[in-house]
Amino acid sequence: xxxxxxxxxxxxxxxxxxxxxxxxxxxxxxxxxxxxxxxxxxxxxxxxxxxxxxxxxxxxxxxxxxxxxxxxxxxxxxxxxxxxxxxxxxxxxxxxxx
Numbered sequence: 001x002x003x004x005x006x007x008x009x010x011x012x013x014x015x016x017x018x019x020x021x022x023x024x025x026x027x028x029x030x031x032x033x034x035x036x037x038x039x040x041x042x043x044x045x046x047x048x049x050x051x052x053x054x055x056x057x058x059x060x061x062x063x064x065x066x067x068x069x070x071x072x073x074x075x076x077x078x079x080x081x082x083x084x085x086x087x088x089x090x091x092x093x094x095x096x097x098x
Contacts, residue, residue: 025098028052029084031072045072057095067091 030049034042045068053064070091077083 025056026052027056027088029071029081029088031078031084033078043072043075045069053092055098057092057097059092059095063095 028048030046030052032042032044032046036042045065049068049072050061050064053059053067054061057064059067067088071077071084071087074083074087077087
């Protein structure tokens with residue numbers, strides 16, 4: 001009897017966690033960083049970041065690119081995941097999640 005309880009409990013936990021994982025889709029924050037901070041060709045948002053915003057929010061491609069560029073423009077946020085997350089949440093606060 002004990003052998004059946006563990007797989008059943010694991011299945012119940014897996015099914016209960018599935019909707020929560022679907023609701024809380026993650027944004028992939030990805031910024032390009034180069035040796036010269038003022039050169040926009042080597043500094044800015046990666047296309048993965050822009051696509052991640054478009055997948056998770058009801059937002060136009062132009063606004064998604066502008067939001068990603070805003071987040072990545074802050075050179076003081078380099079290596080600071082908390083600050084990057086805060087900037088991302090702030091800039092996307094007025095958009096609805098999918």
